[in-house]
Amino acid sequence: MIKLKYPGLTRENLPTGEIRHRVRVQGDANRKITLLAGPDHKEFSELYHAARRGIQLKTTTPAEERATRGSLAWLTYLYLDHIEKQVEAGLKSQYTLVQQRSFLIRLRTAYPDYVMEMPKSQVIKIRDGMMKTPGAADNMVKTIRTMYNWGIETGHCTDNPAIGVAKINKNSKGGAKPWTVDDLKTFRATHQAGTTAHLYLTLLMFTACRISDATWLGRQQEFDHEGQKWLGWQPKKKNSPYVEVPMLPPLLKATRAAKILGMSYILTEHGQSFRSEKALGNRMRKWCEQAGLHHLSSHGVRKAAGELLVHEGCTTYEVMAILGHSESKTSEVYTKGAERRRLAMSALSKLEGMKW
Structure with missing residues (x-):
């Protein structure tokens, strides 16, 4: 990482061979913004000064000026502009x-x-x-x-x-590896009650929320229903139905054990909400490594929750309500293994009763 002449600006040579320029936000040593153009770009100075103020600007240069029309690079610029507009419209994360x-x-x-x-x-x-x-x-x-x-x-x-x-x-094909009961115990033994890691695992297990929602879920999403505290939220994932789950004692206890309160349950060591699911995912990876669970991830907890729900006799539609799926085929991706085991046990139990 080579220091350039602009204060707070660093140049990084990535493993892919590309060069990335990042700017430290003035007054916040822990936050950096990636510039969307290099020093040779005509709008670089504007992008740099905006980043120092904590603002990430996009270039206004059309794709035709950034790459040869009809080239692969030209198409990537056009498509990236399209994705950015979708994010602004709330259609993509x-x-x-x-x-x-x-x-x-x-x-x-x-x-x-x-x-x-x-x-x-x-x-x-x-x-x-x-x-x-x-x-x-x-x-x-x-x-x-x-x-x-x-x-x-x-x-x-x-x-x-x-x-x-x-x-x-x-x-x-199988995606993230589901956590086992032993994995959960190992993680909790390493990260005791009262830690952010313990709270995060509890939140994932007792809400089955996605990491994109775990970054912002907090007390503002709580409500009372028939004497019970519940959580209700609209998942960020496109076309996901509204989710409501009861806050069972383990989750309620974990959320109340936090010493620092913020807009969300899960906070950084500086008491701030995680800025992105990538940042929270990276932190979870460190927590897993500390517990010797290098092969596991946040999404694997969600899969484990789906399998355990089926194991305890929940129907596909009950699992859909918890996982926030609008189609049964989506829930089946999470539950088909456990569902098949439950059906196999039921079928063989019937054979067991036959005369041999």
Whole structure:
């Protein structure tokens, strides 16, 4: 990381080969803003000074001036502008923007002058070039596929070269690994009651909320119903139904054990809400590593909650109400393993009663 002439500005050489410039917000040593253009851009000074004030500006330069019209890089600029507008309209999350921006920048950095109408073989080459990180490789292909679908819809291109390109991540089918009861006990033994880590795990288990909602859920979402404290919230994920769950004693106790109160239950060591789900996810990863659970994540707790609900006899529709799913097929992704085990036990119990 090389210090540049602008106060608070740093230049970072990323593993992908791209260069990133970040600015420390004046008066907040712990916050940095990533600039969306480098020092050679005509709007760099404006972007820098805005970032020092805590504002992240976008460039106003059209895609045609940033890349050759009809090139792959040109399409990435257009598509990224589209995603940013969706985020502003509340149709996509900030996390989605950050993730896709990373892949789009990586794509155009590696292939700055490649033509937009590239063959399927080139997408396969890009995927295989990232084979050391199979999850990222598959997400890159997914980003390319989504970008070209948008390009076809808007008339910028006529063919999607990522259609039919298979995944290479062996674990992608099952997604995040569900936590076991022993995993939960191990985590809680490492992170005692009263810690933010303990509160976060309790919040995930007793609400089954997504990490995108865990960053902002707090006492403002609490309400009383028939003498019971409940939580009600509209998930940030698009098309998710409104969720209401009772605050059972473990969750109520954990939320009241916090020594510092803020807008949300989960706070940083500085008493602030986490600015993004990525930041909270990174913190959860550290908490898991401290407990020796390197293979687990926040989303795995949500999957565990779904399986445990089925194990305790809940129907698919009851699980849908807790997980905030509008379609049963979505809940089945979380519960089909436990559901099959429960049905198998029921069926074999009937055979057990037969005369042999």
